[in-house]
Amino acid sequence: MLCQNCHAREATVHFTKIVNGQATQMHFCSECAQKVQGFSFGFSLHPVMVSDFLQAIFGVNPAGQAGQPCNVLQQEKCPGCGKTFAQIQRTGKMGCSRCYEKFEPQMELLLRRIHGGGTHVGKTPLRCGAAFRTEQEKSRLKSKLQELIEREEFEEAAKVRDRIRELEKMAGGGEV
Amino acid sequence: MNTKELLSKDSYWMKNGDVPIVLSTRVRLARNLADSTFPPDMKETEALKVEEKIAAPLREFDLEGERLTYLNLQELSAIEKRVLIEKHLISPAFADLGPGRGVAISDSHKFSIMVNEEDHLRIQVLLPGSSLWEAQKYAGIIDDYLEERLDIAYNKKFGYLTSCPTNVGTGLRISAMVHLPALVMTNQAQKVLGALPPLGLTVRGLYGEGSRASGNIFQISNQITLGKTEEDTIAHLEAVIRQLTEHELKAREVLKSDAPLITQDKVWRARGILEKARLLTAEETFSLLSEDRLGIDMEILPKVKADFVSLLINSLQGCLQYKTKRALDGHYLNFERANYLRQIYASAENDK
Numbered sequence: 001m002l003c004q005n006c007h008a009r010e011a012t013v014h015f016t017k018i019v020n021g022q023a024t025q026m027h028f029c030s031e032c033a034q035k036v037q038g039f040s041f042g043f044s045l046h047p048v049m050v051s052d053f054l055q056a057i058f059g060v061n062p063a064g065q066a067g068q069p070c071n072v073l074q075q076e077k078c079p080g081c082g083k084t085f086a087q088i089q090r091t092g093k094m095g096c097s098r099c100y101e102k103f104e105p106q107m108e109l110l111l112r113r114i115h116g117g118g119t120h121v122g123k124t125p126l127r128c129g130a131a132f133r134t135e136q137e138k139s140r141l142k143s144k145l146q147e148l149i150e151r152e153e154f155e156e157a158a159k160v161r162d163r164i165r166e167l168e169k170m171a172g173g174g175e176v
Numbered sequence: 177m178n179t180k181e182l183l184s185k186d187s188y189w190m191k192n193g194d195v196p197i198v199l200s201t202r203v204r205l206a207r208n209l210a211d212s213t214f215p216p217d218m219k220e221t222e223a224l225k226v227e228e229k230i231a232a233p234l235r236e237f238d239l240e241g242e243r244l245t246y247l248n249l250q251e252l253s254a255i256e257k258r259v260l261i262e263k264h265l266i267s268p269a270f271a272d273l274g275p276g277r278g279v280a281i282s283d284s285h286k287f288s289i290m291v292n293e294e295d296h297l298r299i300q301v302l303l304p305g306s307s308l309w310e311a312q313k314y315a316g317i318i319d320d321y322l323e324e325r326l327d328i329a330y331n332k333k334f335g336y337l338t339s340c341p342t343n344v345g346t347g348l349r350i351s352a353m354v355h356l357p358a359l360v361m362t363n364q365a366q367k368v369l370g371a372l373p374p375l376g377l378t379v380r381g382l383y384g385e386g387s388r389a390s391g392n393i394f395q396i397s398n399q400i401t402l403g404k405t406e407e408d409t410i411a412h413l414e415a416v417i418r419q420l421t422e423h424e425l426k427a428r429e430v431l432k433s434d435a436p437l438i439t440q441d442k443v444w445r446a447r448g449i450l451e452k453a454r455l456l457t458a459e460e461t462f463s464l465l466s467e468d469r470l471g472i473d474m475e476i477l478p479k480v481k482a483d484f485v486s487l488l489i490n491s492l493q494g495c496l497q498y499k500t501k502r503a504l505d506g507h508y509l510n511f512e513r514a515n516y517l518r519q520i521y522a523s524a525e526n527d528k
């Protein structure tokens with residue numbers, strides 16, 4: 001999104017302004033935000049929507065970094081919605097859920113930049129089944145174990161390790 | 177519940193009572209159907225089909241006696257949409273979208289579910305005060321209910337799949353609305369809030385204009401949704417909110433010990449204007465209500481009968497117009513706003 005004032009730089013400051021009781025979204029680059037009359041938050045805002053940050057990242061062209069010829073990749077289409085990765089880059093929005101599978105390598109790189117992590121560790125739908133939930137719990141505990149060892153909290157680490165062994169035993173017994 | 181009844185009432189989250197500083201909390205889950213195009217690229221026929229598919233189970237939903245009313249966006253007037261925006265039940269961007277959109281709102285406004293906003297489903301829970309865990313619990317119940325009835329897009333690697341990659345993973349956005357007048361007055365807001373973005377948190381000045389965020393109200397939310405569990409996300413924000421609260425309380429102590437007269441004068445002036453003014457702009461109102469609330473919190477001013485957040489929201493144009501049933505602008509709007517506040521504050525005067 002471009003700055004509403006100079007229409008040249010990326011907007012990084014976003015806020016809701018009230019004019020006659022009506023809320024209006026305002027978007028400025030940090031330079032203009034300082035200049036625009038009547039606006040200064042009293043603190044330097046990066047309060048920034050991630051989506052803009054995201055477009056900046058998309059602009060970096062993760063496809064190119066993956067070392068693959070851009071033009072071939074750019075032409076491949078998602079089987080679900082028909083979008084190309086170039087189109088996703090332009091809008092910052094995925095076309096459908098299958099875009100994530102189709103462009104997995106590019107997405108992985110991108111998501112790591114946005115979130116720091118590349119793999120989901122939160123809630124799992126019930127329909128994914130008990131085995132998968134156990135698997136996920138195990139990988140969560142393993143990274144926790146690593147953390148605890150680094151912090152030298154060995155007592156807590158031992159408990160976590162026991163729990164992992166328990167899960168492994170359960171999974172081993174359950175499988176045919 | 178009919179539309180009028182539903183829109184006229186104060187939302188449950190606006191009734192924050194005596195709780196200072198953390199005014200309200202919000203939990204939002206982004207979810208999508210596995211086999212449909214995401215809303216921004218949807219054709220109208222598909223939008224209508226998806227809307228019907230989702231609206232059906234929403235109409236049947238019942239949680240602790242609280243039921244949902246489904247409002248089709250096309251059937252709402254501009255002013256009704258504005259009321260919904262002001263009460264945080266729909267997003268401003270949602271109001272402008274085409275056919276195949278709607279929102280299910282629970283009786284007390286605790287739950288609102290937008291259909292075909294940026295994602296097929298935006299499940300939102302809004303509660304007064306600091307209630308992140310409770311809000312998360314409710315959001316989870318609604319999520320489970322819908323998951324049993326709809327095929328939700330999920331991928332083992334990336335979690336819940338969303339239209340915008342910034343939401344993928346948990347699809348969880350949690351936020352707290354905090355009132356920090358003393359930090360602003362003592363010029364510490366910059367330092368304190370400036371420390372949050374590097375922690376993966378977003379700070380937005382709500383209702384800001386002029387030299388400071390008028391109303392001194394800020395919304396703090398998480399940015400990261402991938403690689404972090406729901407529990408960690410909530411615990412993290414909760415810890416930050418606790419610290420912000422401590423900073424604000426400390427700043428209030430400083431006002432009390434170092435500038436008691438200036439503080440008393442400031443909050444009494446705010447009270448005086450709210451009791452007597454004939455014309456009030458929204459911006460001035462937000463500053464006055466913020467100072468008045470600080471005065472109440474610090475036990476300088478007597479309490480008023482209305483909740484702080486309710487006063488803020490009901491002073492906005494949409495709510496004022498909806499109540500007076502008239503299109504208002506300029507002086508008339510400022511006149512109606514002052515009337516509304518004078519009624520509340522004059523009765524506070526009588527109660528003493």
Ligand SMILES: [Zn+2]
Nearest residue numbers: 003006029032
């Ligand atoms: Zn600019």
Ligand SMILES: [Zn+2]
Nearest residue numbers: 078081096099
């Ligand atoms: Zn797709």
